[in-house]
Amino acid sequence: MADAAFWFNGWAAPTPYGLGTTVTTTIRRLAAQDRAAWDPLWAAYCAFYRAEVDATVTAYTFERLCEGTSMSGFIALDEQGTAVGFTNTLFHESTWSLRSYCYLEDLFVAPEQRGTGVARALIEQVYAEADARGAERVYWHTQEFNAAARSLYDTLARRTSFIVYRR
Template sequence: MSVSIRRIIPQDRAGWDPLWSAYCRFYRAEVDAEITDRTFARLCEGADLVGLVALDEDGRPIGFANALFHASTWSLRGYCYLEDVFVAPEQRGGRVARALIEAVYAQADARGAERVYWHTQEFNAPARSLYDTLARRTSFIVYRR
Protein backbone atom coordinates (compact mmCIF):
# COMPACT_ATOMS: atom_id res chain seq x y z
CA MET A 1 0.00 0.00 0.00
CA SER A 2 1.21 3.46 -0.91
CA VAL A 3 0.89 6.15 1.76
CA SER A 4 1.67 9.83 1.52
CA ILE A 5 2.14 12.22 4.42
CA ARG A 6 1.54 15.95 4.21
CA ARG A 7 0.49 18.93 6.29
CA ILE A 8 -3.21 18.97 7.08
CA ILE A 9 -5.43 21.42 5.20
CA PRO A 10 -9.00 22.63 5.86
CA GLN A 11 -10.36 20.31 3.14
CA ASP A 12 -9.22 17.31 5.23
CA ARG A 13 -11.79 18.01 7.96
CA ALA A 14 -14.41 15.48 6.79
CA GLY A 15 -11.82 12.67 6.74
CA TRP A 16 -10.04 13.81 9.90
CA ASP A 17 -13.15 13.99 12.11
CA PRO A 18 -13.82 10.21 12.24
CA LEU A 19 -10.14 9.54 12.96
CA TRP A 20 -10.12 12.14 15.76
CA SER A 21 -13.30 10.66 17.24
CA ALA A 22 -11.84 7.14 17.17
CA TYR A 23 -8.63 8.41 18.78
CA CYS A 24 -10.57 10.10 21.58
CA ARG A 25 -12.64 6.92 22.13
CA PHE A 26 -9.45 4.84 22.34
CA TYR A 27 -8.21 7.05 25.19
CA ARG A 28 -11.68 7.24 26.75
CA ALA A 29 -11.67 11.01 26.37
CA GLU A 30 -14.51 13.36 25.65
CA VAL A 31 -13.36 16.49 23.84
CA ASP A 32 -15.85 19.31 23.49
CA ALA A 33 -16.81 20.25 19.91
CA GLU A 34 -15.54 23.80 20.43
CA ILE A 35 -12.11 22.46 21.43
CA THR A 36 -12.09 20.08 18.46
CA ASP A 37 -12.95 22.94 16.10
CA ARG A 38 -10.22 25.18 17.51
CA THR A 39 -7.70 22.34 17.52
CA PHE A 40 -8.35 21.58 13.86
CA ALA A 41 -8.00 25.27 12.97
CA ARG A 42 -4.69 25.49 14.85
CA LEU A 43 -3.42 22.32 13.15
CA CYS A 44 -4.13 23.92 9.77
CA GLU A 45 -2.52 27.23 10.79
CA GLY A 46 0.67 25.39 11.67
CA ALA A 47 2.21 27.99 13.97
CA ASP A 48 2.89 26.18 17.25
CA LEU A 49 0.61 23.19 16.61
CA VAL A 50 1.32 21.31 13.38
CA GLY A 51 -0.98 18.67 11.93
CA LEU A 52 0.13 15.96 9.55
CA VAL A 53 -2.18 13.57 7.77
CA ALA A 54 -1.50 10.17 6.19
CA LEU A 55 -3.39 9.56 2.97
CA ASP A 56 -4.11 6.30 1.17
CA GLU A 57 -3.75 5.84 -2.62
CA ASP A 58 -7.15 7.49 -3.13
CA GLY A 59 -6.23 10.55 -1.06
CA ARG A 60 -8.37 9.58 1.95
CA PRO A 61 -7.04 10.34 5.45
CA ILE A 62 -6.10 7.14 7.27
CA GLY A 63 -4.04 8.58 10.11
CA PHE A 64 -2.72 11.75 11.67
CA ALA A 65 0.01 13.16 13.87
CA ASN A 66 -0.22 16.41 15.84
CA ALA A 67 2.96 18.04 17.06
CA LEU A 68 3.37 20.98 19.41
CA PHE A 69 6.50 23.12 19.08
CA HIS A 70 7.53 24.98 22.21
CA ALA A 71 10.40 26.78 23.90
CA SER A 72 12.40 25.11 26.63
CA THR A 73 14.27 26.34 29.67
CA TRP A 74 16.96 23.76 28.88
CA SER A 75 17.49 24.47 25.19
CA LEU A 76 17.93 27.44 22.88
CA ARG A 77 16.31 25.53 20.03
CA GLY A 78 13.13 24.33 21.73
CA TYR A 79 11.33 21.00 21.61
CA CYS A 80 8.67 19.18 19.63
CA TYR A 81 6.01 17.32 21.58
CA LEU A 82 4.24 14.66 19.53
CA GLU A 83 0.89 15.08 21.26
CA ASP A 84 -1.27 12.79 19.16
CA VAL A 85 -0.64 10.00 16.66
CA PHE A 86 -3.37 7.73 15.35
CA VAL A 87 -3.88 5.31 12.49
CA ALA A 88 -7.25 3.86 11.49
CA PRO A 89 -7.47 0.32 12.92
CA GLU A 90 -7.88 -1.29 9.49
CA GLN A 91 -4.65 0.40 8.33
CA ARG A 92 -2.45 -0.68 11.25
CA GLY A 93 0.42 -3.09 10.97
CA GLY A 94 1.90 -1.38 7.93
CA ARG A 95 4.22 1.56 7.87
CA VAL A 96 1.66 4.36 8.40
CA ALA A 97 2.46 5.17 12.05
CA ARG A 98 6.20 4.94 11.36
CA ALA A 99 5.82 7.28 8.37
CA LEU A 100 3.85 9.77 10.46
CA ILE A 101 6.45 9.82 13.24
CA GLU A 102 9.29 10.14 10.74
CA ALA A 103 7.41 13.07 9.15
CA VAL A 104 7.19 14.70 12.60
CA TYR A 105 10.95 14.18 12.92
CA ALA A 106 11.42 15.96 9.58
CA GLN A 107 9.23 18.87 10.72
CA ALA A 108 11.20 19.09 13.96
CA ASP A 109 14.51 19.07 12.05
CA ALA A 110 13.25 21.77 9.69
CA ARG A 111 12.27 23.95 12.65
CA GLY A 112 15.52 23.28 14.49
CA ALA A 113 13.93 21.52 17.47
CA GLU A 114 16.45 19.87 19.75
CA ARG A 115 14.25 16.92 20.62
CA VAL A 116 11.00 15.17 19.79
CA TYR A 117 9.22 13.46 22.66
CA TRP A 118 5.83 11.92 23.44
CA HIS A 119 3.85 9.96 26.02
CA THR A 120 1.75 6.86 25.63
CA GLN A 121 -0.33 4.68 27.88
CA GLU A 122 1.45 1.77 29.49
CA PHE A 123 -1.24 -0.60 28.16
CA ASN A 124 -0.63 0.47 24.54
CA ALA A 125 1.75 -2.42 23.80
CA PRO A 126 1.34 -2.51 19.99
CA ALA A 127 2.26 1.17 19.68
CA ARG A 128 5.04 0.86 22.22
CA SER A 129 6.65 -1.93 20.21
CA LEU A 130 6.91 0.52 17.30
CA TYR A 131 8.02 3.44 19.48
CA ASP A 132 10.85 1.32 20.88
CA THR A 133 12.30 1.15 17.36
CA LEU A 134 12.03 4.93 16.77
CA ALA A 135 13.10 6.52 20.05
CA ARG A 136 14.63 5.87 23.44
CA ARG A 137 12.33 5.39 26.41
CA THR A 138 13.13 7.71 29.31
CA SER A 139 12.69 7.24 33.04
CA PHE A 140 10.37 10.21 33.49
CA ILE A 141 7.02 9.75 35.22
CA VAL A 142 4.21 12.10 34.26
CA TYR A 143 2.22 13.92 36.95
CA ARG A 144 -1.00 15.74 36.20
CA ARG A 145 -3.29 18.03 38.12
Protein backbone atom coordinates (compact mmCIF):
# COMPACT_ATOMS: atom_id res chain seq x y z
CA MET A 1 0.00 0.00 0.00
CA ALA A 2 1.26 3.48 -0.86
CA ASP A 3 1.24 6.35 1.58
CA ALA A 4 -0.63 9.58 1.00
CA ALA A 5 0.76 12.76 2.48
CA PHE A 6 -1.83 14.91 4.20
CA TRP A 7 -0.49 18.38 4.87
CA PHE A 8 -1.43 20.15 8.09
CA ASN A 9 -0.29 23.76 8.14
CA GLY A 10 2.95 22.77 6.41
CA TRP A 11 3.41 19.43 8.21
CA ALA A 12 2.99 16.13 6.40
CA ALA A 13 1.56 12.98 7.93
CA PRO A 14 1.64 9.75 5.89
CA THR A 15 -1.71 8.03 5.71
CA PRO A 16 -2.47 4.70 3.99
CA TYR A 17 -4.70 5.24 0.99
CA GLY A 18 -5.22 2.46 -1.44
CA LEU A 19 -3.89 0.05 -3.96
CA GLY A 20 -0.78 1.82 -5.17
CA THR A 21 -2.35 5.27 -5.28
CA THR A 22 -0.78 8.32 -3.71
CA VAL A 23 -2.92 11.36 -3.05
CA THR A 24 -1.94 14.62 -1.41
CA THR A 25 -4.67 16.58 0.33
CA THR A 26 -3.99 20.06 1.63
CA ILE A 27 -5.85 21.14 4.76
CA ARG A 28 -5.83 24.87 5.42
CA ARG A 29 -7.84 27.62 7.04
CA LEU A 30 -10.94 28.70 5.22
CA ALA A 31 -10.47 32.08 3.50
CA ALA A 32 -12.81 34.53 1.77
CA GLN A 33 -11.62 33.42 -1.67
CA ASP A 34 -12.87 29.87 -0.90
CA ARG A 35 -16.55 30.85 -0.98
CA ALA A 36 -17.27 29.57 -4.51
CA ALA A 37 -15.58 26.23 -3.72
CA TRP A 38 -17.13 25.90 -0.25
CA ASP A 39 -20.74 26.63 -1.30
CA PRO A 40 -21.36 23.37 -3.24
CA LEU A 41 -19.85 21.32 -0.40
CA TRP A 42 -22.03 23.17 2.12
CA ALA A 43 -25.11 22.59 -0.06
CA ALA A 44 -24.32 18.85 -0.32
CA TYR A 45 -23.78 18.68 3.46
CA CYS A 46 -27.13 20.36 4.13
CA ALA A 47 -28.84 18.05 1.62
CA PHE A 48 -27.32 14.98 3.32
CA TYR A 49 -28.92 16.06 6.61
CA ARG A 50 -32.12 17.22 4.86
CA ALA A 51 -31.59 20.72 6.20
CA GLU A 52 -32.40 24.04 4.60
CA VAL A 53 -30.23 26.95 5.66
CA ASP A 54 -31.23 30.42 4.53
CA ALA A 55 -28.76 32.12 2.14
CA THR A 56 -28.36 35.01 4.59
CA VAL A 57 -27.41 32.61 7.39
CA THR A 58 -25.00 30.79 5.07
CA ALA A 59 -23.30 34.06 4.08
CA TYR A 60 -23.02 35.19 7.70
CA THR A 61 -21.73 31.80 8.81
CA PHE A 62 -19.07 31.74 6.09
CA GLU A 63 -17.94 35.24 7.06
CA ARG A 64 -17.56 34.25 10.73
CA LEU A 65 -15.73 31.03 9.82
CA CYS A 66 -13.18 33.05 7.86
CA GLU A 67 -12.69 35.50 10.75
CA GLY A 68 -11.52 32.57 12.88
CA THR A 69 -12.42 34.00 16.28
CA SER A 70 -15.09 31.97 18.08
CA MET A 71 -15.87 30.10 14.85
CA SER A 72 -13.29 28.72 12.46
CA GLY A 73 -13.26 26.62 9.35
CA PHE A 74 -10.83 24.40 7.48
CA ILE A 75 -11.02 23.33 3.86
CA ALA A 76 -9.50 20.24 2.24
CA LEU A 77 -8.12 20.55 -1.28
CA ASP A 78 -7.05 17.72 -3.56
CA GLU A 79 -3.89 17.71 -5.71
CA GLN A 80 -5.61 19.86 -8.35
CA GLY A 81 -6.73 22.42 -5.76
CA THR A 82 -10.36 21.29 -5.86
CA ALA A 83 -12.23 21.60 -2.58
CA VAL A 84 -13.15 18.11 -1.35
CA GLY A 85 -14.16 18.68 2.28
CA PHE A 86 -14.50 21.09 5.18
CA THR A 87 -14.92 21.44 8.92
CA ASN A 88 -16.69 24.21 10.81
CA THR A 89 -15.91 24.60 14.50
CA LEU A 90 -17.17 26.71 17.35
CA PHE A 91 -15.05 27.50 20.42
CA HIS A 92 -17.00 28.30 23.57
CA GLU A 93 -16.67 28.70 27.32
CA SER A 94 -17.70 25.95 29.72
CA THR A 95 -19.28 25.96 33.15
CA TRP A 96 -17.24 22.84 33.99
CA SER A 97 -13.78 24.04 33.04
CA LEU A 98 -11.52 27.08 33.07
CA ARG A 99 -10.59 26.19 29.48
CA SER A 100 -12.76 26.42 26.40
CA TYR A 101 -14.38 23.58 24.47
CA CYS A 102 -14.28 23.06 20.72
CA TYR A 103 -17.50 21.96 19.09
CA LEU A 104 -16.94 20.41 15.66
CA GLU A 105 -20.31 21.46 14.32
CA ASP A 106 -19.94 20.49 10.67
CA LEU A 107 -17.73 17.99 8.84
CA PHE A 108 -18.22 17.05 5.20
CA VAL A 109 -16.20 15.15 2.62
CA ALA A 110 -17.28 14.87 -1.01
CA PRO A 111 -18.68 11.37 -1.65
CA GLU A 112 -15.96 10.47 -4.17
CA GLN A 113 -13.27 11.29 -1.56
CA ARG A 114 -14.73 9.27 1.31
CA GLY A 115 -12.53 6.51 2.62
CA THR A 116 -9.34 8.23 1.46
CA GLY A 117 -8.34 9.74 4.80
CA VAL A 118 -9.67 13.25 4.15
CA ALA A 119 -12.14 13.15 7.08
CA ARG A 120 -9.44 11.86 9.43
CA ALA A 121 -7.07 14.61 8.28
CA LEU A 122 -9.74 17.26 8.82
CA ILE A 123 -10.52 16.00 12.33
CA GLU A 124 -6.83 15.84 13.20
CA GLN A 125 -6.48 19.45 12.03
CA VAL A 126 -9.38 20.43 14.30
CA TYR A 127 -7.58 18.63 17.16
CA ALA A 128 -4.41 20.60 16.39
CA GLU A 129 -6.35 23.89 16.36
CA ALA A 130 -8.09 23.03 19.63
CA ASP A 131 -4.74 22.17 21.22
CA ALA A 132 -3.20 25.42 19.97
CA ARG A 133 -6.10 27.38 21.50
CA GLY A 134 -5.86 25.47 24.78
CA ALA A 135 -9.29 23.86 24.49
CA GLU A 136 -9.99 21.14 27.01
CA ARG A 137 -12.02 19.00 24.64
CA VAL A 138 -13.27 18.59 21.11
CA TYR A 139 -16.73 17.10 20.68
CA TRP A 140 -19.32 16.61 17.98
CA HIS A 141 -22.66 14.99 17.20
CA THR A 142 -23.63 12.76 14.32
CA GLN A 143 -26.77 11.01 13.18
CA GLU A 144 -27.20 7.51 14.49
CA PHE A 145 -27.69 6.24 10.92
CA ASN A 146 -24.33 7.65 9.77
CA ALA A 147 -22.54 4.31 10.20
CA ALA A 148 -19.67 4.98 7.79
CA ALA A 149 -18.68 8.18 9.57
CA ARG A 150 -19.21 6.64 12.98
CA SER A 151 -16.78 3.83 12.16
CA LEU A 152 -14.10 6.49 11.64
CA TYR A 153 -15.15 8.51 14.69
CA ASP A 154 -14.86 5.43 16.88
CA THR A 155 -11.13 5.35 16.04
CA LEU A 156 -10.58 9.04 16.85
CA ALA A 157 -12.72 9.77 19.89
CA ARG A 158 -14.72 8.20 22.68
CA ARG A 159 -18.47 7.93 22.28
CA THR A 160 -20.37 9.33 25.25
CA SER A 161 -23.71 8.30 26.69
CA PHE A 162 -25.31 11.73 26.25
CA ILE A 163 -28.58 12.08 24.37
CA VAL A 164 -29.25 15.40 22.68
CA TYR A 165 -32.50 17.27 23.33
CA ARG A 166 -33.53 20.45 21.61
CA ARG A 167 -36.45 22.77 21.34
